Amino acid sequence: MWLSNKRPRALNYAVTKKWAKSGRKIENAIKHFKNLEKRVATEWQTKWLTNARKFVVTKLRKYSININKI
Numbered sequence: 001m002w003l004s005n006k007r008p009r010a011l012n013y014a015v016t017k018k019w020a021k022s023g024r025k026i027e028n029a030i031k032h033f034k035n036l037e038k039r040v041a042t043e044w045q046t047k048w049l050t051n052a053r054k055f056v057v058t059k060l061r062k063y064s065i066n067i068n069k070i
Helices: 023-043 047-062
Strands: none
Touching: 023 047
């Protein structure tokens, strides 16, 4: 029988992995980065955009995606 006091290991996945179970998080991170770049071009650099860009850049580094190639 299953032990109910442990986390479901089959449902979790590593954030840094690029494999089938990860879904579309890599595509979404790239899309988010592009949208932020568009907003910086139109709205200029705001604190909110600076902080949001930090989060996205960190995600892209985790997935080992080069920002210059996007």
